[in-house]
Amino acid sequence: MGRFLTRVAVVTTEHEGERHGMTINSLTSISLEPPILMISLNFGTRTGDALLASGTFAISVLGAKQEAVARQFAVRGGARFDAGDFDETEGGLAVISGALSQVECKVVNQYEIGDHQVFFGQVVGCRDRDGEGLAFNAGKFGAFRDFHHDAMPWSF
Ligand SMILES: Cc1cc2nc3c(=O)[nH]c(=O)nc-3n(C[C@H](O)[C@H](O)[C@H](O)COP(=O)(O)O)c2cc1C
Incomplete structure (x- = not known):
């Protein structure tokens, strides 16, 4: 799956007053009506444990200039919110400023599969902007990059 090119996002949540x-x-889109997406988190991540407890999360889809953010949020045990610019969702979750999409979700289903916990989140709020x-x-x-090929008829 390392050869399956993906986009990169940051998932955030809050539990007992602490941001994770x-x-x-x-990140995968699952349903349009209602809008539901899916994320899969390795057992034992601090964020996954907090998300299990809180039942809400937010997604920030990163832009091409946000590689440093992706690295900051992937270092094990590293401080995540000490540096950088954050916005808040309506529900008060931190999201990455300048991200292409900022999406807030509530967990509607979850499963343990192999060594991962899979969460299905129904979208309760969303902001987005154009960008690479x-x-x-x-x-x-x-x-x-956008190669300016013809859009699929269902694209938006
Ligand atoms: C590009 C990229 C994608 C990643 N995707 C996932 C993922 O989908 N699920 C996961 O469990 N870890 C993923 N990771 C690894 C986590 O970001 C990393 O283990 C992180 O330190 C876990 O944080 P926490 O334990 O502090 O919550 C990814 C890392 C990178 C660099």
């Missing part, structure tokens, strides 16, 4: 967050690329996305492939970050 980590870099992910397991941050990509990840074979362990390296890069830019996901």
Whole structure:
């Protein structure tokens, strides 16, 4: 799956007054009506444990210039919120300023599969902006460019 080029996002949550967050690329769209997305978190991540307890999370889809944010939120045990600019969702969750999308979700289902906990989140709020996305492939970050090919008929 390392050869399956993905975009990069940060998932954030809050539990007992403490913010948690980590870099992910397991983000997938699941349903449109109602809007539901899915994320898959390794057992034992601080963010996953906090998310299990809180039942809410937010997603920040990173832009091409936010590689440093992706690295900051992937260092194990590292401080995540000491540096950087953050906005808040309506529900009060921290999201990354300048991210292409900021999405707030409530957990509607969750499963343990293998060594991961899979969360299904129903979207309760969303903001988005145009911009070049941050990509990840074979362990390296890069830019996901718009090649100006014809859009699919269902694109938005
Ligand atoms: C590009 C990228 C994508 C990642 N995607 C995931 C993911 O989808 N699920 C996961 O559990 N870890 C993923 N990781 C690893 C976590 O970001 C990393 O283990 C993090 O330190 C966990 O944070 P925490 O334990 O402090 O919450 C990814 C790392 C990178 C660099």
